[in-house]
Amino acid sequence: MNKLRRNVYMTGGYNTVSMGTGRKEFHPKQSRPGLEDYICEAGRGVLQQVGGAGNIDEGVIGNFMAARFNSQGNLAALIPAIDAGLQWKPCSRVEGACCSGALALSAGIKSVLAETADMVLAVGVEVQNTVKAIYGADILAAAGWSRERKAGHAYFFPGKFSDRAGAYYEKYGRDRTRKAMARWYRNAIENARLCPTAQEYHNTSADLDAVALAEPNPRSFVDHLNVFDCSKVSDGASAIAIASADGLKRAGIPTSAAVEIVGIGQVEADLTRPPSDPTRLETTRRAVQCALESAGITVDRLATVETHDCFTIAGILAVEAIGLADPGKGPDFVLDGQTARGGHVPFNTTGGLIGWGHPTGATGVHQAVTIWEQLTGRAHRNQIEIPTDRPYALSVNMGGDDKTLVALVYRRG
Amino acid sequence: MDYAERLENVAVIGAAGKMGSGIVLLLAMEMADVGLKAGNGSRHRVLHAVDVSHQALGGLVKYLREQVQKAAEKRIVALRTVYADRADLVDNGDIVRQYVNDVLDVVRPTTTLEVAAEANIIFEAAPEDLSLKLKLFARTATDNPARPWVFTNTSSIPIQEIDEKARLGGRVMGFHFYNPPAVQKLVELIRSRTTTDEVGAFAEALCKNLRKIVVPSADRAGFIGNGHFMRDLLHAVEEAGRLRAGMPFVEAVYCVNRVSQDFLVRPMGIFQLVDYVGLDVCQCILAVMNPRIPGENLHSPLIDRLLEQGVRGGQNHDGSQKDGFLQYQQGKPSGVYDPDAKRYLAFTEFQAACDARLGPLPEPGLPWKVAVRDPARETLLAQFFGALRSMDTAGAELARRYGARSRDIGLKLVSDEVAHNAHDVNQVLLTGFFHAYGPINEFFA
Ligand SMILES: NC(=O)c1ccc[n+]([C@@H]2O[C@H](COP(=O)([O-])OP(=O)(O)OC[C@H]3O[C@@H](n4cnc5c(N)ncnc54)[C@H](O)[C@@H]3O)[C@@H](O)[C@H]2O)c1
Numbered sequence: 001m002n003k004l005r006r007n008v009y010m011t012g013g014y015n016t017v018s019m020g021t022g023r024k025e026f027h028p029k030q031s032r033p034g035l036e037d038y039i040c041e042a043g044r045g046v047l048q049q050v051g052g053a054g055n056i057d058e059g060v061i062g063n064f065m066a067a068r069f070n071s072q073g074n075l076a077a078l079i080p081a082i083d084a085g086l087q088w089k090p091c092s093r094v095e096g097a098c099c100s101g102a103l104a105l106s107a108g109i110k111s112v113l114a115e116t117a118d119m120v121l122a123v124g125v126e127v128q129n130t131v132k133a134i135y136g137a138d139i140l141a142a143a144g145w146s147r148e149r150k151a152g153h154a155y156f157f158p159g160k161f162s163d164r165a166g167a168y169y170e171k172y173g174r175d176r177t178r179k180a181m182a183r184w185y186r187n188a189i190e191n192a193r194l195c196p197t198a199q200e201y202h203n204t205s206a207d208l209d210a211v212a213l214a215e216p217n218p219r220s221f222v223d224h225l226n227v228f229d230c231s232k233v234s235d236g237a238s239a240i241a242i243a244s245a246d247g248l249k250r251a252g253i254p255t256s257a258a259v260e261i262v263g264i265g266q267v268e269a270d271l272t273r274p275p276s277d278p279t280r281l282e283t284t285r286r287a288v289q290c291a292l293e294s295a296g297i298t299v300d301r302l303a304t305v306e307t308h309d310c311f312t313i314a315g316i317l318a319v320e321a322i323g324l325a326d327p328g329k330g331p332d333f334v335l336d337g338q339t340a341r342g343g344h345v346p347f348n349t350t351g352g353l354i355g356w357g358h359p360t361g362a363t364g365v366h367q368a369v370t371i372w373e374q375l376t377g378r379a380h381r382n383q384i385e386i387p388t389d390r391p392y393a394l395s396v397n398m399g400g401d402d403k404t405l406v407a408l409v410y411r412r413g
Numbered sequence: 414m415d416y417a418e419r420l421e422n423v424a425v426i427g428a429a430g431k432m433g434s435g436i437v438l439l440l441a442m443e444m445a446d447v448g449l450k451a452g453n454g455s456r457h458r459v460l461h462a463v464d465v466s467h468q469a470l471g472g473l474v475k476y477l478r479e480q481v482q483k484a485a486e487k488r489i490v491a492l493r494t495v496y497a498d499r500a501d502l503v504d505n506g507d508i509v510r511q512y513v514n515d516v517l518d519v520v521r522p523t524t525t526l527e528v529a530a531e532a533n534i535i536f537e538a539a540p541e542d543l544s545l546k547l548k549l550f551a552r553t554a555t556d557n558p559a560r561p562w563v564f565t566n567t568s569s570i571p572i573q574e575i576d577e578k579a580r581l582g583g584r585v586m587g588f589h590f591y592n593p594p595a596v597q598k599l600v601e602l603i604r605s606r607t608t609t610d611e612v613g614a615f616a617e618a619l620c621k622n623l624r625k626i627v628v629p630s631a632d633r634a635g636f637i638g639n640g641h642f643m644r645d646l647l648h649a650v651e652e653a654g655r656l657r658a659g660m661p662f663v664e665a666v667y668c669v670n671r672v673s674q675d676f677l678v679r680p681m682g683i684f685q686l687v688d689y690v691g692l693d694v695c696q697c698i699l700a701v702m703n704p705r706i707p708g709e710n711l712h713s714p715l716i717d718r719l720l721e722q723g724v725r726g727g728q729n730h731d732g733s734q735k736d737g738f739l740q741y742q743q744g745k746p747s748g749v750y751d752p753d754a755k756r757y758l759a760f761t762e763f764q765a766a767c768d769a770r771l772g773p774l775p776e777p778g779l780p781w782k783v784a785v786r787d788p789a790r791e792t793l794l795a796q797f798f799g800a801l802r803s804m805d806t807a808g809a810e811l812a813r814r815y816g817a818r819s820r821d822i823g824l825k826l827v828s829d830e831v832a833h834n835a836h837d838v839n840q841v842l843l844t845g846f847f848h849a850y851g852p853i854n855e856f857f858a
Contacts, residue, residue, distance in 0.1 A: 132486065135505060138506055141504075150500065150503050153490070154489040154490045154493050220490060221490070
């Protein structure tokens with residue numbers, strides 16, 4: 001992938017709360033905000049920061065499965081519901097399972113690159129608490145190949161990553177890997193406790209490592225993971241503006257209040273083929289490599305990473321796929337504290353999917369918002385230090401079992 | 414006839430009742446599970462759910478549908494394997510729906526008692542009234558050439574007596590579920606002198622498949638569970654009577670109720686438990702036990718008097734608690750009934766004075782909820798009761814007498830050979846009554 005031919009920026013990010021079990025205000029039996037409420041809250045949150053809908057040329061919305069969770073299709077037409085000023089503007093909806101959010105970013109970036117828009121409103125949304133987790137598992141299973149569903153686990157995706165974890169334990173040792181997964185969990189919750197919109201913001205468990213080390217129970221769940229190894233069921237939306245230099249100028253936003261997208265890697269793998277090596281995230285590896293190459297940097301220039309830890313094991317496999325640790329060494333990297341908020345490359349600084357939450361279609365956008373906050377000094381209690389010699393950040397959003405991938409490299413504008 | 418064949422045709426009498434509906438739920442799932450196992454699939458399985466009104470049976474079906482769905486959701490991992498060769502069932506939703514249908518397909522709600530005569534096994538959960546039960550057996554099991562086996566859920570009536578009076582020739586056994594049967598792990602199994610080994614072996618196999626904790630009880634009126642509970646409640650009534658010398662009735666009831674909960678680390682006070690079970694049910698069990706256990710006077714004029722005034726306890730249809738000895742607000746005790754004034758007096762009028770009279774709880778405190786969840790509960794309990802032993806307060810004194818009496822009741826159940834041993838007595842109180850410790854213990858020795 002070549003260097004991007006035009007400067008592309010992101011600014012004005014906004015996250016709703018990631019709602020679900022763990023939040024004090026969540027009651028499974030009470031009525032809650034719907035899809036359109038989340039879309040409107042996040043969209044308006046951005047419009048307020050970019051001078052209103054008049055500055056927006058196009059809208060893109062990423063969502064995975066509103067058709068089944070909410071009996072709602074045609075989501076592009078919910079973008080004008082955000083603000084009357086968006087009526088009659090071009091809008092589209094993109095879908096790539098849990099990567100839908102970053103696909104929305106990618107689509108917006110391409111519009112800016114194509115000079116068909118100077119500012120795009122990108123929204124990601126998912127509202128999943130409409131069904132019980134066991135039926136949600138059916139819906140989410142569609143991120144895999146439908147012909148594999150019948151033979152798959154009741155909890156289809158936890159089953160897939162449990163298999164990966166099992167293979168990894170066998171190849172590299174179970175104890176250390178489980179310990180690293182528990183540490184991953186602890187890091188995620190500790191970051192989330194600092195972020196008021198995070199689903200685990202109210203988490204008060206005293207001994208997080210001990211909680212996370214509970215033995216997996218194959219009778220009620222999967223063989224190699226417990227529930228703390230999994231991201232939760234979430235409702236939420238995130239949104240951000242993607243702009244050209246002209247777009248920022250028109251809105252009166254200085255580039256210093258934006259991040260610049262300096263690299264993009266978008267990679268697709270065949271849904272009908274199982275991974276050749278379950279202990280590796282090959283598609284992730286390729287996407288990150290593309291993104292770094294197009295940014296013209298190496299991995300050691302990264303200050304922080306937002307990665308797709310739908311499961312703790314996915315976090316550890318991503319550390320290796322990104323190239324920060326050799327195969328089999330991801331657990332050591334995590335246990336050494338390198339990914340913790342005070343570590344060498346803090347990962348998922350607002351909690352990631354495990355801690356902040358995983359409203360599937362919103363996640364890719366939430367990652368971009370977190371990075372924008374970090375690189376422009378807006379991360380409040382979550383703020384980490386960005387070293388001047390390593391000014392870059394990376395986001396990795398994954399759809400399905402390492403199938404649809406978007407990796408982006410950012411730098412302060 | 415093996416286990417699976419036996420479970421081809423079953424009847425539950427009193428199927429829409431508190432106990433009957435839970436028993437139908439458990440049996441229907443077990444029958445469907447047996448049918449779904451390889452090799453048993455093609456056989457027809459029928460569970461006749463017999464009760465007196467169509468209205469109540471309608472409620473039963475609704476209850477079953479909800480409960481089977483919940484159970485299927487919980488067991489989804491295993492159920493996907495059970496239906497592995499059904500290519501048409503792909504999603505968890507498909508499988509749950511199919512299982513609910515497979516279980517409900519087994520159940521035939523009916524008001525015609527006679528269909529129960531076709532069954533290989535009859536579970537009886539009709540009201541605790543011997544003459545009614547005998548009448549039901551006469552029309553279904555007595556002189557039935559198919560010689561069905563009878564499992565009665567009676568809480569108190571000796572099985573031997575049922576066998577003789579219904580002329581069942583050893584085909585009957587006590588299968589005493591606790592309420593609610595689908596949730597409570599404990600089952601007391603009661604063989605009479607004549608119960609055949611085959612019947613006993615089947616009951617044990619069934620309990621095992623239902624994942625129940627079995628405690629065998631000797632065939633003595635009240636068995637172990639009510640053997641303890643009824644004497645415990647009579648002690649409470651007696652203590653309240655004793656306290657009345659120095660305080661009004663409502664205060665005495667309040668004090669004994671509070672001591673039996675907070676000072677004894679039990680899930681609820683004794684009078685709240687009586688209300689939960691129902692004063693009428695307690696009266697009825699006492700009426701069975703008293704003539705059959707001479708010399709103990711197992712009878713409470715106070716309960717008779719309250720019932721005469723229409724004070725009954727028990728639950729409303731929605732499961733909420735009815736007023737009894739105590740009055741309830743949002744499920745919590747809030748007043749005590751005064752049979753002289755024929756009205757409830759709110760706790761607020763006397764609670765503070767009574768609590769002051771009882772004195773403080775031992776330090777550090779130990780609420781029942783904490784005790785049952787803590788893995789180190791033995792140590793906590795020893796500490797708590799250790800402190801209680803040396804306290805010189807009215808509350809501690811009452812608690813010591815209460816704990817000691819409960820212990821004596823337990824020991825007597827063993828020496829009278831109702832229970833095989835102390836462990837069985839303790840097991841019944843721990844699992845059937847959710848106590849944090851067994852009555853036979855060192856704390857009140
Ligand atoms: N409730 C408890 O806590 C509990 C616990 C253990 C055992 N038991 C015992 O279980 C039995 C049932 O108790 P319950 O609490 O479920 O009572 P219940 O009153 O809730 O249920 C009894 C059911 O039997 C039905 N019935 C009455 N006459 C009938 C007839 N002629 N033919 C068919 N059905 C008839 C009633 O309509 C009712 O649905 C009793 O022997 C009781 O001692 C009760």
